[in-house]
Amino acid sequence: MHPTISDFILRILFFMAVAFGLHFLFLNYLELPLFAHKIIANYIVNLVFGIAIFSILFSIRKKIKNQIGFIFILGGMLKFFLFFAFFYKDYMEDKTLSKIEFFTLFIPYILALVIEVFSLSKWLNKLQ
Helix, strand or coil, X not given: CCHHHHHHHHHHHXXXXXXXXXXXXXXXXXXXXXXXXXXXXXXXXXXXXXXHHHHHHHHCCCCCHHHXXXXXXXXXXXXXXXXXXXXXXXXXXXXXXXXXXXXXXXXXXXXXXXXXXXXXXXXXXXXX
16 A cells, blocks of 8 residues: 555544544534534545545556546545435424434534645645
């Protein structure tokens, strides 16, 4: 495994684990259900797809260097469609998206996205 990929995996694992722990502590502090709203699935899906998207982009970086941004956007769209496939029905069962559901969805999504963008921009700058 290339060091860039292993560094990314360690980075995203660390930050997602810290975020999950803080998220869990916050829910506990507010005396809210800890495992409701598919919290574990949200973190795992965003972690796995973040690693997959980064690894795929890194592995094809030299072949289609000029299209990496478009492929990254397609990967983000894929994650968004997965939300609809796996989570939307459960979240919209009561016709509303509560604040807890919103944060359970978007904390791992935004965190994974930020880590992906930071890491991708770091090695894309090295390619030039």
